[in-house]
Amino acid sequence: MGKNRGFPRSGGIFDADRLKVTLEQIDAQSQSPEFWKDSDRARKMLREKSRLEKRLSLIQGIDREDADIRALFELASDPDFLAELSRRVPEFSESVKAFELEEILSEAKSDNPAFLEIHPGAGGTESQDWAQMLLRMYIRWAERHGMTVEVIDIQSGEEAGIKSATILVRGEHAFGYLMSESGIHRLVRISPFDANKRRHTSFTSVFVYPELEDDVPVEIRDEDIRIDTFRASSAGGQHVNKTSSAIRLTHLPTGIVISSQNERSQLQNREMAFKVLRAKLYELEEKRKKEELDKISGAQNKKDIGWGHQIRSYVLQPYQLIKDHRTGLETGKVSEVLDGDLDMFIRGYLLARWNGTLGTGAPESDELDG
Secondary structure, X not given: OOOOOOOOOOOOHXXXXXXXXXXXXXXXXXXXXXXXXXXXXXXXXHHHHHHHHHHHHHHHHHHHHHHHHHHHHHXXXXXXXXXXXXXXXXXXXXXXXXXXXXXXXXXXXXXXXEEEEEEEOOOOHHHHHHHHHHHHHHHHHHHHOOOEEEEEEEEEOOOOOEEEEEEEEEOOOHHHHHHHHOEEEEEEEEOOOOOOOOEEEEEEEEEEEEOOOOOOOOOOOHHHEEEEEEOOEOOOOOEOOOOOOEEEEEEOOOOEEEEEOOOOOHHHHHHHHHHHHHHHHHHHHHHHHHHHHHHHHOOOOOOOOOOOOEEEEXXXXXXXXXXXXXXXXXXXXXXXXXXXXXXXXXXHHHHHHHHOOOOOOEOOOOHHHO
């Protein structure tokens, strides 16, 4: 992802004419009787059309606002026009940021559905409860944005919380937004599970990767897979059915274990488990290639978060504060964030990554411990 390229200030701003030509070409192709013979290609083209239409609308809006602000600058000696200018400039800035987000989210796979895995760290019930709080936060975020959430696998804690969870989030730019959440999330609070009411620090890891189209090549050899079946169970531990319909895949070369128990049949769970495994293997291979390239180039890339770094801290006691260590953004609205109001942090991450100002996260102790 490149740095902010800046915005032209006159004629042909953002190349709207080129976008119009591309949209006309897509429209012409969609009128062809042959268009729907390849349904996958047709759907991709229509998604691209929707994305380009949104981009064009933003560009045209920025063009109009740019012209208006220039005119207001010429008249700024009049107090009334100066007041209007003061109101319009922040609005223009927000429009430019919205365009930047569209640029960022035009990356490959940004519009793919997103698998999101949650794993509590050491700490037993306290960490498992924190993992469940994060799961609820992401489900609420998805619901706020009109996205759908499918629970692929969830392992309940023995006393409270969850031992692990995998969900699939579908919606516009699902992976593009949620990729910002991969990393270690830290909670500081007075534990409700501690009779002495001591303050505890808990850690939970979140890993996000895109669902892949069927035509993306990922080699999975039969001899590299061990398949186990078990009975699917609900969060309360009661059996959903009497048959061993749940599937657990173990990829022997990497040690990756994938479980699926939410589908109605063993065949459906098997298909979903392999879909998750393909996506995870692809993401690991992409990461490996990037690390090799960084070694060759000597790049000190600060745009990706090391797995050992905390990306965000959530302090509930003795004061309330959530701080993203990569961007420096923070808020005291803890309840709102835990109820899914994540846009401030997601947007801040994406813009900082785009502008090349993203930090690497916090070490295992920092000022929020105090």
